[in-house]
Amino acid sequence: MHIDLSSEQEMLRESAARYLRDRYHFSERTRIIASAEGYDKSKWREFGEMGWLGLPFPEEYGGTGGTMFDVTLLMKAFGRSLVVEPFIPSVVLGGLTILGAGSHECKKEFLPQIASGHLQIAFGFAEPKAGYDAHDVSTRAQSHGNGFRLDGRKAVVLGAPSADYIIVSARTGGAQCDAQGISLFIFKTSTPGVTLRSYQTIDGRRAAEIMMDDVRLGHDQLLGEAGSAAPIIDEVLMAGRVAVLGEAVGSLYGAVDQTIEYLNVREQFGKKLSTYQGLRHRVADMYILAREADALAGIAARAFIHEQGAARFSAISGAKAYVGEEGRWVAENAVQLHGAIAITDEYIVGHYLKRIIAIDRMFGDVEHNLDAFMKGVSALN
């Protein structure tokens, strides 16, 4: 079903596009990546003032009450400008986990601060040996006194270096890959026993391995009910997929537009590159796949809101698989058609490829999501 944007949605799209065009030029992005923090604090506050950092939260928790479809509109703009600020970690993963698992008091405490940009959260759900199975949890949380003792390691926790608080999944019961027995805990990064090994990512962001060695937490640091976090984690990762789908589409259109601009300027053999049919047809195919990715991302966002069960799951995982596979082809060809300039780090188009690759590797890659998709489509089963 085709749905026109509401006036609020048009406004969100336009204001994001305008702000980023004026304030987030590629050279500015390069400066931000090279900075110590790896993100721009004053811009982050401005994101908060514009209501972006509370977009998916209800108004009573300082948010603007938007849907995941609204989030994808913002993410498209982020994708085009390759915004590196930790929106996905803090707002989508951290914020929505608190929204899904936290008590009313907990939401009151954290969400308005996330929304204003005064506080950042990261979510450690992956582990070194677990691949894309978020239920494969080896980190253990044992009862200890009135609280818990955590031991284990979380892998590639996006946005952790700049986060004030970390949420992790840990096993309070059940066997290693059981859905039952997984719990969520929240703690400050400065908690004794917590070590962050921070690093850059290929796409210009920051992440960390989080080591937990005899970390003592109070009972009030358990987020939600003990042992029943799996559905919440699954739901948050679903929202994560929807958000990065929007972002990927923005990056793909950005890569296609950049290529078009370049072919219309660059000359070889005495003619503009844009006059060669071999290249023209490639651009047409790149656009087509970006447009199909866009269509599937839209279907996924609407399914997230309106569908349930297998239909919802397969719409989202199918789109993620398609964007992973065909999106990579588009981004690789954007690099190819530019020639050598595109394999330099100072030129934008290779950064689209990097982000597309990074997006494929989060919340399940092509292989993982295609498997999930095939299980969910009734015609195939």
Next chain:
Amino acid sequence: MEQDLEDFRFEVRAFLKEKLSPELAERARSGFYLSKQELFGWQQALYKKGWIGLNWPKEYGGPDWSPMQKYIFEDECAQAGAPILITLGLNQAGALLINFGTDEQKKRHLQPILDGTQTWCQGFSEPGSGSDLASLKCAAVRDGDHYVVNGTKIWTTIAHWSDWCFLLVRTDNGGRKQDGITILLMDMKLPGITVRPIIGLDGMHSLNQLFLDNVRIPASDRVGEENRGWDLMKVVLGTERVSAAGIWKAKAHFERLCLIAKSEMRNGRPLIESPRFRQRLSWLYLRLQALEEILLSVLADTSKLVGIEASLLKLRGTQLQQELLEMISEAAGYYAIPLHPGVLRDGWGDEEPIGPAYAAPATPFYLFWRKSSISGGANEIMRNMIAHTLLG
């Protein structure tokens, strides 16, 4: 609004259930060749209901549907296995005459096109003019109240069934090649017309070559001004692209392919469980969903009919259809190889089918539809058009 559309969908479904015989639906769905009588009969049923000429204005007998209603109608027809009508008259000739015909021409042709008593073919391509349609040479010279036409037309689908042909002819060789083209309506009974059958890869006859030897066409059968035919054609071709995309048909093929792949066995398990086959199916399904979404956006905003989306849909829709038909043939295994020309026309009758019921037409159907990425603007032309919009 949503409820109205749901009601409409059920109304269409009920009509199809009542009027479309399951045998005909099965034959049409599997790719058996329908006779002119079968196609005509189905058009009559639609005509009596007033559900024909979907893009025609109400004053000319169209049903006056919204884009969403048209979408639902086509979708239900494809799911039910309704015969695919020959649209050369309904879509192309109809649009041409409604937009540019004289009152006299409209009066003479529109009603018979709508009720199916007048069958049309399209005289565009020539042996030397394929994708470069404007290079056509078939010449018309004015002689009093007539044009005298000499030349040849090729790939003329169903010319052997047709009463009329809308013909592109060259009336001027002076300037730009697009500027010397005129459209004539040619009565197929006129002296000097020879129709030579061309047998397709499927072993069947639907294509023809026309030889025109001093055919005298009355000047009153010219559409629009002399030498201005090219501009008129451009108006007609946009809608053709979206219907040639055949998204509805692809949906029906996909459902059928899944059922077939569940019934065929490979290495002791259903074909649909073979990993590679299953992954290819999944990909086609995702592409289908994406195209359906894009099609709906075009229907909601018909200005896109002449834009990049129409070319995209034609290109990707025909690719999708061809890949689905290839996989149906693939599913038939060894039974994809035999050819039964009589059976393609008349079915098995009382004979026991050789191989599974879907198998006999599977490969011929696949071979026949290789044309969809070539006709109506080859897919390379679609890429040219998309690139032109993007790159200038």
